[in-house]
Amino acid sequence: MASAGSDQASGPPEIPVTIKLLVAGGFGAGKTTLVGSVSEIRPLRTEEALSEPGVGVDILDGVERKTTTTVALDFGRITIRQNLVIYLFGTPGQERFWFMWDELARGALGAVVLADTRRLADCFPSVDYFERRGTPFIVAVNCFNGEQRHTPDRVRDALDLDPHVPVLLCDARDRQSSKMVFVALVEHVMTMAR
Amino acid sequence: MPATEDHWLDEEAGPVVRPYALTRGRTRPTGEVLDLIALVTAVRGIEVDRVSLDPEHLALLSMCRLPASVADLAADLDLPLGVVQILLADLRSLKLIAVHHPTPPAQLPDMQILREVADGLRRL
Numbered sequence: 251m252a253s254a255g256s257d258q259a260s261g262p263p264e265i266p267v268t269i270k271l272l273v274a275g276g277f278g279a280g281k282t283t284l285v286g287s288v289s290e291i292r293p294l295r296t297e298e299a300l301s302e303p304g305v306g307v308d309i310l311d312g313v314e315r316k317t318t319t320t321v322a323l324d325f326g327r328i329t330i331r332q333n334l335v336i337y338l339f340g341t342p343g344q345e346r347f348w349f350m351w352d353e354l355a356r357g358a359l360g361a362v363v364l365a366d367t368r369r370l371a372d373c374f375p376s377v378d379y380f381e382r383r384g385t386p387f388i389v390a391v392n393c394f395n396g397e398q399r400h401t402p403d404r405v406r407d408a409l410d411l412d413p414h415v416p417v418l419l420c421d422a423r424d425r426q427s428s429k430m431v432f433v434a435l436v437e438h439v440m441t442m443a444r
Numbered sequence: 445m446p447a448t449e450d451h452w453l454d455e456e457a458g459p460v461v462r463p464y465a466l467t468r469g470r471t472r473p474t475g476e477v478l479d480l481i482a483l484v485t486a487v488r489g490i491e492v493d494r495v496s497l498d499p500e501h502l503a504l505l506s507m508c509r510l511p512a513s514v515a516d517l518a519a520d521l522d523l524p525l526g527v528v529q530i531l532l533a534d535l536r537s538l539k540l541i542a543v544h545h546p547t548p549p550a551q552l553p554d555m556q557i558l559r560e561v562a563d564g565l566r567r568l
Contacts, residue, residue, distance in 0.1 A: 265511055265544045267557060268481040288568060294515055297464070297524035320524070325515055330564035334557065337481050337515060357479055357546050429568045436562040440555060 266333040270357055271435065273324070274341045274380070275364035276372020280392040280422035281340040282324045284364055287428035289326030289338055296321045296350060321347050323354075336432075341376070351379060360439045361387040362431055364422065367399040370408050377409055386439045388416040390431045396421065414441075466500055466527055473533030480525070483511040483544040484532060490540060500531055505540060 273281045285291050297320045324340030339354050341347075355361075363376045373389070380387040391398075391405055400408070402417040411417065416438050421427045464471060478484070486508045494502060500523065507517055518528040535541045 265483055265485075268483060268513060268546045269561060270481045270546065288565075292519045294519045295522070295524045297526060323525075325519055327516070328565070328568070330561055334560060334564070335513075336561065336565075337513065339480065339515075353477070353480070357481065357548055425568070429565050433562050433565045436558055436565065440558045440562070443555070443558070 264333055266335050269334075269336045269359050271336060271338050271432065272341055272354060272358050272361040272385075273338060273364060274361055274373070274376035274387075276366060276369055276376075279364040279366040279369075279372065280394070281364055284362070284390075284392070284420075284422040284428050284431065285324045285326040285338050285340050287422060287425045288432060289328045289336075291324055291326045293322040294325035294339075296323060321350060323350070338432075355379075355383055355385055358385055360435045361385055362435055363387055363389045365389055365391045365405060365409075366394070367391055367405065370400075370405065373409070377411070381412075386435075386442045388418065388431070388435050388438050390418055390420045390422075390434075392422045393419055464527065466498065466523070467530040470530055471526065473530040474537055475533055478514050478529050478532055478536075478543060479546055480515045481513050481546045483513055483546075484508045484517065485511045485542045485544070487540055487542055492540060498531075501535060504528070504531055504535060508541060511544065 273285055275281055282291070321342045323342060324338070326338035328336040328338070330336060339358075341354055342350055361376075361380050363373050363380070365373045377387070377389070389405065389409065389411065391400070391402065398419060402419060406415070406417045416434055418431065418434055420431050484504075486505050492502075492505065497505075500521065503521060504517060507520060512520075514529065514532065515525070517532070518525045521528060532541065532543075536543055
């Protein structure tokens with residue numbers, strides 16, 4: 251035993267460090283735009299087999315039916331350096347796709363909850379989810395067309411956020427603004443880890 | 445390259461063969477489900493029995509000569525994630541791939557790396 255460093259293959263390639271960040275928020279809040287502003291975005295298809303019966307479905311033939319549902323996730327990748335890669339996943343907004351969330355959130359470093367102040371209530375489920383799970387998150391208020399309807403403090407009150415959760419304004423179409431959202435998230439994670 | 449062959453059907457028509465036909469109806473992988481950002485690498489120097497594997501298995505093997513994430517492989521192959529996770533689990537049980545699990549965030553906050561990530565994002 252000359253060296254303990256190798257297992258199966260000789261001279262395995264160096265394994266990159268991978269980091270997972272999530273973008274959540276209601277349907278139409280701008281998640282796809284935000285991910286696309288900072289990374290090369292690709293759709294990632296999921297096709298989940300769902301076993302029925304669902305709620306309130308009559309089973310007439312007694313046979314368990316299986317259906318599948320397809321969800322396209324926004325999937326972006328940012329290479330920080332050769333062996334350090336960030337993966338961004340936009341979580342599907344509609345509640346019927348909740349089955350995907352646990353898989354997405356597993357191992358995630360943190361999450362951005364994107365809020366549309368015209369429909370603030372749409373991001374309640376995301377906030378609840380990450381609070382319950384203990385995933386560090388920040389809230390980014392997407393100001394469509396530069397329109398700022400509420401101050402961050404009002405958003406914080408409306409969402410009943412803990413004081414330590416950062417709330418910031420952004421324009422998801424703007425690369426500069428969008429990347430600062432992710433910087434803020436990573437800095438928040440660093441603060442939480444201290 | 446099954447995804448780029450000529451078809452008279454457009455994408456709207458959906459797959460002609462339902463995706464889970466590729467897994468012979470299996471909807472769960474054998475063993476632990478692979479994380480989206482787990483890195484997969486083909487094990488080198490192993491004779492692959494090409495006859496017993498499906499074309500999608502072989503495609504995955506050739507795509508992960510260098511470490512590739514599960515999510516990247518699914519997006520590149522344009523197959524649903526769940527299907528790719530099952531096919532990769534097959535390759536794992538045949539010991540044809542090595543799987544590198546991502547560091548759990550609880551252990552990650554290696555401040556050095558996080559700082560590098562924040563700085564890297566700022567420079568984008």
